Amino acid sequence: MEAFHFATSTDLKQLSVHVRIDRLDGHQKPIPYSVLLERPDLRHRASTTDPHSELFVTAQIWADSKPLTVPVQTAYKSFKNARIWNEWLSLPVTYSNLPASAQLAITVWDLSPAEDTDSNLHAIPFGGTTLPLFDRDNTLQKGRQRCRLHRFKAADGLSSTTTPWVIPPVRKSRKDVVVEDTVDEQVAEMQRLEELLKRQEMGDIPQNLWLDGLVFRKMMKIRNEAIKAEAAVLSRQKKSSANGTENAVGRDADQELFYLDIELPRFDHSVVFADVEYPPPPVSDIRLAPDSEVRLRPPPEVSFGPGINTEGNGYGDADAGRLIRIYDPEIGRIVNPAEDKHRELMRGGQTDSLDRDRKPNVHMRDQLNSIIAKGPLESITSHERDHIWKFRYYLLRDKRALTKFVKTVNWKDPKEAGRAAPLLEKWAEIDVDDALELLGPQFDHPVVRSYAVERLKKADDEELQLYLLQLVQALKYEAPGEGDDSSLARFLITRAANSFTLGNFFHWYLMVEISDFSTDQAPEHRALFAKVEYDFMLELERTPSGSETRKTFQRQGELLTILAKLSKDVRFGGGDRPAKLARLKKALSDPRNELTNFEPLPLPLDPSVIITGIHPDDCNVLKSSLLPMVLNFRTTTPNKLYPVIFKTGDDLRQDQLVIQIITLMDRLLRKENLDLKLTPYRILATSTSAGAFQFIPSMSLAAAVAKYKGSLLAYLRANNPDDTAPLGVRKEAMDTYIKSCAGYCVITYLLGVGDRHLDNLLLAPSGAFFHVDFGYILGRDPKPFAPQMKLCREMIEGLGGAQHPNYLTFKEYSFTAWSTLRKSSSLLLNLFALMQGANIPDIKVEREGSVRKVRDRMWLGKGDVEAGREFERLIEESMGDWKAGLIDMAHEFVQYWRS
Structure with missing residues (x-):
C-alpha cells in the first residue's frame, strides 16, 4: 500500500x-x-x-x-x-x-x-x-x-x-x-x-x-x-x-x-479535519516542580461488597468495580477566596492614613528583618505579605525591602497596583542585584520593570556590559503587547547606540538569538529580537557616527562569514592534520579572500583591539575533534599579534555565559581587594554553531606533567627559576599559581563545572592556572563519581605538597574567595534566574532547578561558621578523592588510543 x-x-x-x-x-x-x-x-x-x-x-x-x-x-x-x-x-x-x-x-x-x-x-x-x-x-x-x-x-x-x-x-x-x-x-x-x-x-x-x-x-x-x-x-x-x-x-x-x-x-497534500483535544480539568491546581521530591501516596485499597463483579468496567453486571475520579474545584486550590477577600479589605484605601504612622514593636521588627533577609528564591507566606504591606511606609528607608514589597502586591488588581506604584519612587535606592531581580519572569508589570530600568541607568557602560548577556535574555519577559513600548529595550538601544563597545556586544548577542531556529527558541522571541535589532539600527542612524558603525558591523559579519567557511573547509576537507593546515594557510594567503591585509576593523571579540589582517604563517589547526583554527591577527600596534581560536560546529553560548560569570566574580573579588590572578579570556558566540575565543599561550596539565616527568613544580621552576626562593620558583609566579588555583577551585565548584580532566586544566608560563571547555555545568558530568571540586594531586604537587605552607595559603585564599562570593549570592542568583529562558544546554535540562543548584552550593541556609567548616571539609575530601585520580587515568587512556 x-x-x-x-x-x-x-x-x-x-x-x-x-x-x-x-x-x-x-x-x-x-x-x-x-x-x-x-x-x-x-x-x-x-x-x-x-x-x-x-x-x-x-x-x-x-x-x-x-x-x-x-x-x-x-x-x-x-x-x-x-x-x-x-x-x-x-x-x-x-x-x-x-x-x-x-x-x-x-x-x-x-x-x-x-x-x-x-x-x-x-x-x-x-x-x-x-x-x-x-x-x-x-x-x-x-x-x-x-x-x-x-x-x-x-x-x-x-x-x-x-x-x-x-x-x-x-x-x-x-x-x-x-x-x-x-x-x-x-x-x-x-x-x-x-x-x-x-x-x-x-x-x-x-x-x-x-x-x-x-x-x-x-x-x-x-x-x-x-x-x-x-x-x-x-x-x-x-x-x-x-x-x-x-x-x-x-x-x-x-x-x-x-x-x-x-x-x-x-x-500539496490533503488536509483532514482534526479537532483540538483539551486536557481534562485537574483535580488540583497545585503544580509540582518537575524535580520535586514530593511523592504521591499509593491509591487506597477498595473493598467491594458481596455479589459485586469487580472484573467489570462499571457497576452492575456489565459495569462493576469502576472507580471514577470526580473533579472538586475547592480541593487543592492555591488561592483561598477567603484570604483574597481578607487582603482586599485589609488593603483598602481607607487604611492608608493609619499605615503611614504605624511603627512595629520589637518582636515585629525582628520578623520584618527575617523576611527582608530572605534570598530571591525563597517564598513569602501570606502572613509575611500582610506584614510587609502593613508596615510599608516604615520600610521605605530600607532598600532591601523593596523586592519583598513588590512580591506582596497583586499587580493584576488595578486598585492595589495604583496604591503601590507611587511608593516605588519614594523608596530608598536599590542595588543593581535587586534591579535585576525585578526584571525577572515573575515581574511583568510595566511600572515595576520601568523602575528597575531607571536604576540600571545609573550604572556605567563597563558595569552594564557585565550584565548585558542577561539583560538581552530579560527582553523575553516583557509583558505581551509591550514590545514597542518596552522600557528595557529602549534603554538598551539608547546605551548601545552611544557606546561602540556596548553596541558591539549588544549587536552580536541579538544576532545569535535571531539565527536560532531550533525548537527551543520560540518564534515570537526570535521576532522580538529581530525587532530590537531593527530599532537599534534605526537609533544608530540618528547618532553622528551611526552610519559608520553600521558599516563596521557589516564588515565584521563578512569577516566572520569567511572564517566560518574556511573552518568548515578545514574540518570537512580530506587529508590529515598537516594537509588541513596547508590548506588553511593557502586559503589565508589567497588574495581573493582579502584576509592578509584589510582596512582597520574592531575585532568583534574585543572591540578595543583594531585588526588589520591575518598572519597566514602563524596559523594552526588544533587536534580537537572539531579541528578549531588558531589565527594570529595583525593589530594597529606594531609587532603585536592577537591570537584567536575560531571554531564551527559547536554552540559557544554556554562557554560564553561561564566566562561572563567568571569575569563578574573577578570584579566582585577585586572590589574586596582580593586579586586571585584569574584569566577570564574573551569568548564570543557569533552564531548557534560558530564562535571565537581568545587564545592564551599555555600548556595543559597533561602536557606539562608528561614533559616534566609528572611534576608541575618542575614546570613552574623551569619557566620561573629562582634559586634563592622557596621551592626554586620565583615568588611572583608561585603567588600567581596559588591564587589562581584557589580562585578557579571555588568558581568551578559554585558553577558546578563538570568533565574536569588534565586536558582542560591549563597553566601559563607566568604561573596563572585556569580552566577551559565548559561543556558541562550546574552539576552535570559525563563521568560517574566526579568530585564536586577539582583539586587533583598534580595541583597539590605544584604547591609543594599538602604539608607545605603554600597549601595552607591556598586554603585561606579559597575560603576568603568563597565567603566573598557568598555575600554576593543575590546578584549571582538573579543573573542565573534571567538566563532561565536561554537556549543553553545545561539550563534547558532543568530551567528552574538551575538557579537552585547554584544556591545550594553556597549553603545559604547555614551560618558563616558552620558553612566555613563545611567548605574546609569539601577541600579536604576533594584533595584525597581517589575516584578523581581514577577518572584522570581513564581519560588519559582514551586519549592515548584516539591519538
Whole structure:
C-alpha cells in the first residue's frame, strides 16, 4: 500500500480561510413588460437594465446554523462582456479554528434604488449558494468549484440549507427520458471539460498557449449552450400553481439557471479535519516542580461488597468495580477566596492614613528583618505579605525591602497596583542585584520593570556590559503587547547606540538569538529580537557616527562569514592534520579572500583591539575533534599579534555565559581587594554553531606533567627559576599559581563545572592556572563519581605538597574567595534566574532547578561558621578523592588510543 500523505486542519494555525470569486455564468430571461408594469420596483434593478450589471459578492463562514464570521465583500468592479471578478477574499478565521460542519455561504447581490423590505438596504439578493468546506470524508475541499446559484435567495448557511451548491439529481419519468438525453449529454460534456481544466491547473496536463485559447473559447460556448438547455428542462419540470405578479416572476426565475465559479486554495497534500483535544480539568491546581521530591501516596485499597463483579468496567453486571475520579474545584486550590477577600479589605484605601504612622514593636521588627533577609528564591507566606504591606511606609528607608514589597502586591488588581506604584519612587535606592531581580519572569508589570530600568541607568557602560548577556535574555519577559513600548529595550538601544563597545556586544548577542531556529527558541522571541535589532539600527542612524558603525558591523559579519567557511573547509576537507593546515594557510594567503591585509576593523571579540589582517604563517589547526583554527591577527600596534581560536560546529553560548560569570566574580573579588590572578579570556558566540575565543599561550596539565616527568613544580621552576626562593620558583609566579588555583577551585565548584580532566586544566608560563571547555555545568558530568571540586594531586604537587605552607595559603585564599562570593549570592542568583529562558544546554535540562543548584552550593541556609567548616571539609575530601585520580587515568587512556 502506498503511503498517504496528509496534514490536519489544526496544523494550519497561521493561515486564514481564502476563496477566489471567479465568474458568474448563466442564462437570464428578460422580464416581460406586463410584469414590469405591475412591479415598479423591478424596473430599476441593475440586472434588469443590463445583462452585465455591476453585481457584488459577499462570503461568510457558518457552522451549526450560526455565523462564525462577519461577511467579506468583493470590491466594486465594472463589467463589460461578462461578470468576472477574479478576486481573492480573506475571511477572518483560520483553518485550525474551523469546525467540521463549517460552510461557506456566498451571496451575489443586485443593486436597486428602492430599499429591500427585509434588509432595508439598497441591495437585493441576486442569488446565493452554500458550500461545505469539508466533504463527507472530512477532507478540506480545494481547487475550482462550480456552485449552483439559487435565484432571489441569500445564502442561509443553515445545516439543512435551502441554497445547496449542488442539486441532487431527480428521478426522471419515462416520457422525459428521451427529451432529456440530449441535455444530459451536453451537461456531461461540460463536466468532462471542466475536470480536464482542473487537471491542467494542477499540472497533470501540459499547457499549450495557442491551443488552450481555442479550447477555452469552445468550452465557454458549450457551457452556455448546456446552461440554456438545462434551464429549459428545469422550467418544463415545474408547473405554475397560480397567476399573479409574484408567480410570474417565479416562472421567469425557473427558466434562469446560474452557476458561480469559485476557487479554494490548493495544498500539496490533503488536509483532514482534526479537532483540538483539551486536557481534562485537574483535580488540583497545585503544580509540582518537575524535580520535586514530593511523592504521591499509593491509591487506597477498595473493598467491594458481596455479589459485586469487580472484573467489570462499571457497576452492575456489565459495569462493576469502576472507580471514577470526580473533579472538586475547592480541593487543592492555591488561592483561598477567603484570604483574597481578607487582603482586599485589609488593603483598602481607607487604611492608608493609619499605615503611614504605624511603627512595629520589637518582636515585629525582628520578623520584618527575617523576611527582608530572605534570598530571591525563597517564598513569602501570606502572613509575611500582610506584614510587609502593613508596615510599608516604615520600610521605605530600607532598600532591601523593596523586592519583598513588590512580591506582596497583586499587580493584576488595578486598585492595589495604583496604591503601590507611587511608593516605588519614594523608596530608598536599590542595588543593581535587586534591579535585576525585578526584571525577572515573575515581574511583568510595566511600572515595576520601568523602575528597575531607571536604576540600571545609573550604572556605567563597563558595569552594564557585565550584565548585558542577561539583560538581552530579560527582553523575553516583557509583558505581551509591550514590545514597542518596552522600557528595557529602549534603554538598551539608547546605551548601545552611544557606546561602540556596548553596541558591539549588544549587536552580536541579538544576532545569535535571531539565527536560532531550533525548537527551543520560540518564534515570537526570535521576532522580538529581530525587532530590537531593527530599532537599534534605526537609533544608530540618528547618532553622528551611526552610519559608520553600521558599516563596521557589516564588515565584521563578512569577516566572520569567511572564517566560518574556511573552518568548515578545514574540518570537512580530506587529508590529515598537516594537509588541513596547508590548506588553511593557502586559503589565508589567497588574495581573493582579502584576509592578509584589510582596512582597520574592531575585532568583534574585543572591540578595543583594531585588526588589520591575518598572519597566514602563524596559523594552526588544533587536534580537537572539531579541528578549531588558531589565527594570529595583525593589530594597529606594531609587532603585536592577537591570537584567536575560531571554531564551527559547536554552540559557544554556554562557554560564553561561564566566562561572563567568571569575569563578574573577578570584579566582585577585586572590589574586596582580593586579586586571585584569574584569566577570564574573551569568548564570543557569533552564531548557534560558530564562535571565537581568545587564545592564551599555555600548556595543559597533561602536557606539562608528561614533559616534566609528572611534576608541575618542575614546570613552574623551569619557566620561573629562582634559586634563592622557596621551592626554586620565583615568588611572583608561585603567588600567581596559588591564587589562581584557589580562585578557579571555588568558581568551578559554585558553577558546578563538570568533565574536569588534565586536558582542560591549563597553566601559563607566568604561573596563572585556569580552566577551559565548559561543556558541562550546574552539576552535570559525563563521568560517574566526579568530585564536586577539582583539586587533583598534580595541583597539590605544584604547591609543594599538602604539608607545605603554600597549601595552607591556598586554603585561606579559597575560603576568603568563597565567603566573598557568598555575600554576593543575590546578584549571582538573579543573573542565573534571567538566563532561565536561554537556549543553553545545561539550563534547558532543568530551567528552574538551575538557579537552585547554584544556591545550594553556597549553603545559604547555614551560618558563616558552620558553612566555613563545611567548605574546609569539601577541600579536604576533594584533595584525597581517589575516584578523581581514577577518572584522570581513564581519560588519559582514551586519549592515548584516539591519538
